[in-house]
Amino acid sequence: MNEIDLFRNYLHDVGGPAPGRTALVALRAVSGTAPTTRSSPRRRRGWLAAATVGGVALAVGLALTFTNLRQTPSATGTARVGWGMTADITLRPDPNVSPQAAVDAYMQLIRERADREDVPGVRVEQVAPDRVHLTLPSATTRSQLASFASPSDLRVFPAIASARSVEEIAAVANRAISDGARPVAYVIAKSKPKDGETPAGDFLTTQYKTAADASSHAKPGDQVIPIPDGYAFVLAERPDGEDLGLTLFKDEPVIRRSDVARIEVAGRRLVAQLTPSGATRMRDYLASEGALDDFDVAELNMAPGGIVPTYFTIVKARRAGEASISIETTGTLDQVPRLPGALVGPDTWIGPVVPAGVRIDRASRYGSAPEVVGDSVAPPRQIPEIPGTRSTAALLRVVHLTTADGDSGVWVAADGSSSMTASTIPRLGGHGSSPACPALLGPPPISLCDSGGGPAGSILAGRAADNVEFVEARRGTGEIARGAVANGWFIIPIVVHEQVDPRDFSTDRPEWRVDEIVAKDAQGNIVGHFNQDGVPITP
Amino acid sequence: MQTDAQIIEEAERTPEAFATVVRRHHDAIWRYVARRLGPDTADDLTSDVFTTAFAARTRFDSARDSARPWLFGIATNLIRRHARHEAQILDAYARTGRPPHVDAPANDGAGPALAAALAKMRKPHRDALLLHALADMTYEEIAQAMDVPIGTVRGWIHRARAVAARELAAQGVLPHPPRDADAKVAEK
Numbered sequence: 001m002n003e004i005d006l007f008r009n010y011l012h013d014v015g016g017p018a019p020g021r022t023a024l025v026a027l028r029a030v031s032g033t034a035p036t037t038r039s040s041p042r043r044r045r046g047w048l049a050a051a052t053v054g055g056v057a058l059a060v061g062l063a064l065t066f067t068n069l070r071q072t073p074s075a076t077g078t079a080r081v082g083w084g085m086t087a088d089i090t091l092r093p094d095p096n097v098s099p100q101a102a103v104d105a106y107m108q109l110i111r112e113r114a115d116r117e118d119v120p121g122v123r124v125e126q127v128a129p130d131r132v133h134l135t136l137p138s139a140t141t142r143s144q145l146a147s148f149a150s151p152s153d154l155r156v157f158p159a160i161a162s163a164r165s166v167e168e169i170a171a172v173a174n175r176a177i178s179d180g181a182r183p184v185a186y187v188i189a190k191s192k193p194k195d196g197e198t199p200a201g202d203f204l205t206t207q208y209k210t211a212a213d214a215s216s217h218a219k220p221g222d223q224v225i226p227i228p229d230g231y232a233f234v235l236a237e238r239p240d241g242e243d244l245g246l247t248l249f250k251d252e253p254v255i256r257r258s259d260v261a262r263i264e265v266a267g268r269r270l271v272a273q274l275t276p277s278g279a280t281r282m283r284d285y286l287a288s289e290g291a292l293d294d295f296d297v298a299e300l301n302m303a304p305g306g307i308v309p310t311y312f313t314i315v316k317a318r319r320a321g322e323a324s325i326s327i328e329t330t331g332t333l334d335q336v337p338r339l340p341g342a343l344v345g346p347d348t349w350i351g352p353v354v355p356a357g358v359r360i361d362r363a364s365r366y367g368s369a370p371e372v373v374g375d376s377v378a379p380p381r382q383i384p385e386i387p388g389t390r391s392t393a394a395l396l397r398v399v400h401l402t403t404a405d406g407d408s409g410v411w412v413a414a415d416g417s418s419s420m421t422a423s424t425i426p427r428l429g430g431h432g433s434s435p436a437c438p439a440l441l442g443p444p445p446i447s448l449c450d451s452g453g454g455p456a457g458s459i460l461a462g463r464a465a466d467n468v469e470f471v472e473a474r475r476g477t478g479e480i481a482r483g484a485v486a487n488g489w490f491i492i493p494i495v496v497h498e499q500v501d502p503r504d505f506s507t508d509r510p511e512w513r514v515d516e517i518v519a520k521d522a523q524g525n526i527v528g529h530f531n532q533d534g535v536p537i538t539p
Numbered sequence: 540m541q542t543d544a545q546i547i548e549e550a551e552r553t554p555e556a557f558a559t560v561v562r563r564h565h566d567a568i569w570r571y572v573a574r575r576l577g578p579d580t581a582d583d584l585t586s587d588v589f590t591t592a593f594a595a596r597t598r599f600d601s602a603r604d605s606a607r608p609w610l611f612g613i614a615t616n617l618i619r620r621h622a623r624h625e626a627q628i629l630d631a632y633a634r635t636g637r638p639p640h641v642d643a644p645a646n647d648g649a650g651p652a653l654a655a656a657l658a659k660m661r662k663p664h665r666d667a668l669l670l671h672a673l674a675d676m677t678y679e680e681i682a683q684a685m686d687v688p689i690g691t692v693r694g695w696i697h698r699a700r701a702v703a704a705r706e707l708a709a710q711g712v713l714p715h716p717p718r719d720a721d722a723k724v725a726e727k
Contacts, residue, residue: 003656003703003713006649007672011574014640021582022565026558029589127558366540 023126030128079121079137083367085145087134088127092357094258099130102356106132109151109352117148117442135366141438142363148441151354154263154272156255156325158285160231160248169248170225181228185214207232254285255325258355273324282325369439372412373487374398379411399461399491401484408493410461412437437462439488445519445527446471446490448534457495460517462534464490467527470520476513492517543606547599557596561589564610571674572614576621576628577640584621588614603683611674612684615666622662629658649712656706660699667692668699 093102107124114122121137139145161172177183187206207227208214214224232251259278264271274282374396400409437449440463449462460473464485471483471490483492496511514532521527541549543560550557568588573581591613592599592606599609618625628639633655657665663685670676670684678696682689707713 003700003707004668004672006653006707006712007668007703010650010653010673011638011640013638014570014573014578017566017569017578017582017585021569022562023558025565025586025589026561028586029561029593030554030557125562127562128555131555131558133558133562364540 026127027129077120081121081138081367083365083369084121084135084137085139085142085363085365086136087145087149087363088361089132089134089149090359090361091130091132091354092359093130094256094355097258097355102354103130103132105352105354106151106356106358109354110134110149112352113148119148119442131361136441138439138441140365140369142360144438144441145363146360149360150358151352152263153257153353154255154260155253155257157232157249157251158254160250163248166223166225172248173225173227173231176228176231177226181230183211183226184209184229185211185224186227187214187218187222187224255282256355257353257357260353263353271324370488372396372398372414374412374414375400377409379409399484399486399489401491401493403493403495405457405493405495408459408491410489410491412489439463440465446517446530446534448517448530456497457493458512460490460492460494460514460532462490464488464519465527467521468519469522470524472518472520473514473532474516474518476510476515481514490519542604544599544601544604547596547606548601550593550596554593557589557593560592560606560610564607565589567607567674568610568614571611571669572618573640574673575618575669576625580621580624584614584617587617591617608676608680608683611670611676611680612686615670615684618666619662626658629654633658649707652707652710652712653703655710656703659706660702664695664699664702667695668703671696 089106091099091102091106093099103126107126110122110124114120119137121135123133123135125133127133134145134149136145136148139148160176161169163169163172173183185208187208206214206217208217211224211226218224227248230251231248255272255274255278259274259281260272261275261278262273264273377397377400379395379397394414395411396414397409398412400407437447440447445465445468447463448460460483464471466488468485468490471485471492473481473483473492473494475481475494481492481494483490494512494514517530517532517534518526519528519530541559543563546556546559550560565585569581569585572584572588576584588610592610595613599606603609631637632639633651636651638650657669660668666685667681670681671678676684678689678692681692681696685692704713
């Protein structure tokens with residue numbers, strides 16, 4: 001050992017900076033606080049007094065920030081893997097909500113989410129008064145990151161009018177404009193149903209700043225109508241299945257995110273408990289407008305980022321200073337997070353209400369995800385082009401199964417960049433592709449990514465954890481369909497031995513229905529039960 | 540991954556981007572400062588390093604991908620303002636054997652001898668040696684940090700090592716250095 005080696009150990013026990021210190025330093029640096037030139041306890045006590053008025057405000061903010069950041073910048077322990085994604089996230093607090101309150105709620109949400117989904121190694125760190133930096137191990141796609149990082153929220157907008165036609169809406173809007181409201185323009189297009197779909201009659205609405213701008217984007221058949229600035233459209237469907245309607249609402253919520261204290265869901269029903277101030281505001285609204293009724297619009301911002309417009313069915317004020325609202329939705333709420341690309345668990349979107357909008361500014365990957373392992377077997381011609389993959393030559397077959405009905409398999413983009421899947425079984429006449437099938441974030445043993453179908457059956461396919469050796473599906477007919485597991489993927493073909501009208505795919509016919517998917521380990525022990533949407537079932 | 544230079548360039552337009560530079564280098568600089576001046580001073584001084592760096596970001600040499608030498612250079616300059624404080628720390632450690640900054644009993648190991656050696660070095664030599672030993676910086680990085688030719692860094696560290704070797708030998712921590720080392724020390 002020489003003298004340099006001795007110096008390397010010199011006072012090495014001094015430790016490290018306090019948790020959250022980095023964020024505070026970043027905040028001070030970026031906000032331009034004047035550098036300190038001396039360090040003494042006296043200076044530390046006195047620097048607030050010496051600051052300018054603006055500096056005082058900044059100092060208070062910093063003190064709050066530091067107090068918060070010292071608590072728990074890290075949500076969980078050591079990550080299981082050395083790869084994942086990071087994101088810079090900006091919070092836009094609701095009116096009268098401080099940036100720090102929004103950040104506190106957001107960090108709490110992420111901590112709870114990481115704990116509930118059992119995703120160790122999640123870190124969330126405040127880097128500015130309204131910004132955080134998130135590290136999410138095991139994430140590979142932006143949609144996966146977004147589903148984890150996006151809080152669910154609820155806002156309620158007052159409806160101006162609800163109608164079955166664009167013309168009726170336009171008439172209402174014109175009256176407001178003639179009263180002096182500044183107009184913006186909407187292009188109204190009617191979507192065309194795809195083959196095999198029941199005609200839905202959806203309207204697609206896009207807002208433009210001027211009528212000229214809107215006209216330049218309109219296609220033949222589209223309509224351009226002026227709408228008062230500060231108003232917006234929504235396409236809403238009643239939960240009882242009645243016809244679609246167009247609703248024009250004011251873009252100023254009656255109930256803001258910050259008014260919601262807690263959200264509980266069960267099936268299609270959502271109950272939001274309001275804060276005392278939220279309850280007061282709702283009562284004020286009721287006093288001036290008379291009602292919060294079926295035509296008001298609740299916007300549910302689901303974890304994957306979708307918007308589910310719906311109608312109220314019940315509004316209750318339980319007692320002074322407290323209120324809850326109950327909403328019937330058009331979808332089954334506890335299944336929404338299991339949409340492809342949002343594979344983080346069934347309860348992801350439930351948690352602390354964050355009184356702010358959340359925007360992911362930048363997302364990037366770190367580390368190297370495992371390479372795709374599979375066979376260089378060209379997929380059948382029936383497999384359509386996989387989005388994001390230049391040619392089928394770049395696909396690897398990761399799992400396949402041979403049955404009396406033919407071969408089925410899953411092909412994945414070889415570079416692993418898009419993790420697209422495709423599957424086929426000859427009797428089914430080919431099969432489609434799923435948009436994304438990222439690796440699991442947490443411990444659920446399987447994730448279902450591809451559950452589409454052909455005229456004579458369907459394919460259940462997705463990711464399987466290392467401990468899963470067998471998968472099988474219990475069908476609505478009582479039959480057991482056995483699948484295959486390989487290379488971290490699984491496939492279960494569900495073959496229907498009769499021709500069924502393609503429009504009946506979504507019906508509850510027992511031939512098509514899968515009541516349960518079961519995952520087993522090498523010893524045959526059941527390690528997970530799932531419904532046909534991939535949602536874990538508690539046995 | 541973006542280089543520090545790219546981030547600093549971005550920070551000219553989007554100041555918040557500079558937070559990434561802080562995240563990357565904060566802990567290393569904090570530990571370096573803390574080992575020289577103690578954790579309390581490290582909190583403030585490290586903060587000053589990045590505040591100074593942010594204010595001077597337009598002067599960062601974008602030809603250098605890493606901001607590490609630049610930031611350690613700023614830290615070294617700021618540490619020099621605490622020269623008297625550091626001298627007191629070194630003197631106390633050398634005399635009492637009680638480690639500064641940490642809650643530990645006095646020891647008769649290499650620590651006090653190292654402190655005595657550091658106290659006897661010329662300040663630039665000490666800075667260069669500690670950047671090399673505590674911050675794991677190469678001679679080239681130290682040259683960038685201290686804005687001197689790399690040959691100067693080699694000379695400074697050589698002389699610092701000679702002083703240390705002599706002091707450590709005097710206290711029985713290391714064997715006595717060869718004669719030529721003593722001779723070179725005498726030349727300065």
